[in-house]
Amino acid sequence: MMCPFCRHDETKVIDSRTSQDFVIRRRRECLRCERRYTTYEKIEESPLKVIKKDGSRIPFDREKIKAGLEKACFKRPISAETLEQVVADIEADLYESFDREVPSRYIGEKVMEHLRNLDHVAFVRFASVYREFKDVNDFVEELEPILRGMPR
Numbered sequence: 108m109m110c111p112f113c114r115h116d117e118t119k120v121i122d123s124r125t126s127q128d129f130v131i132r133r134r135r136e137c138l139r140c141e142r143r144y145t146t147y148e149k150i151e152e153s154p155l156k157v158i159k160k161d162g163s164r165i166p167f168d169r170e171k172i173k174a175g176l177e178k179a180c181f182k183r184p185i186s187a188e189t190l191e192q193v194v195a196d197i198e199a200d201l202y203e204s205f206d207r208e209v210p211s212r213y214i215g216e217k218v219m220e221h222l223r224n225l226d227h228v229a230f231v232r233f234a235s236v237y238r239e240f241k242d243v244n245d246f247v248e249e250l251e252p253i254l255r256g257m258p259r
């Protein structure tokens with residue numbers, strides 16, 4: 108875990124607890140600058156299911172959202188921290204708005220909403236691919252070859 112202040116990569120965990128369902132709150136201290144900060148770490152096993160457009164259910168996977176965002180933002184001036192924050196915002200929204208199942212369409216709309224405010228080029232890339240597939244889980248795999256042929 109990298110220190111957000113000095114970017115040193117050794118920290119110690121001072122305190123750890125599960126603050127709400129499936130989130131672990133950890134108090135950390137940097138071994139170099141000794142500043143303290145808190146991380147919220149999501150447990151891999153998430154109970155949220157995504158309803159795909161064909162009606163099937165698959166486990167929610169934040170990495171898919173992240174992969175889609177990274178591809179849409181390829182070579183754009185957007186930091187990894189910003190993308191991570193967008194994923195965290197979307198994820199928090201999903202857990203707040205849905206109990207067990209979330210339509211994949213909803214996730215796609217949320218991603219578009221964030222990208223629209225973040226970067227026009229990334230938004231257009233994402234939107235053009237999204238319109239074609241209408242399913243956030245399908246297009247992530249489809250996005251790469253399509254983006255490869257796009258102007259940067």
Ligand SMILES: [Zn+2]
Nearest residue numbers: 110113137140
């Ligand atoms: Zn530090």
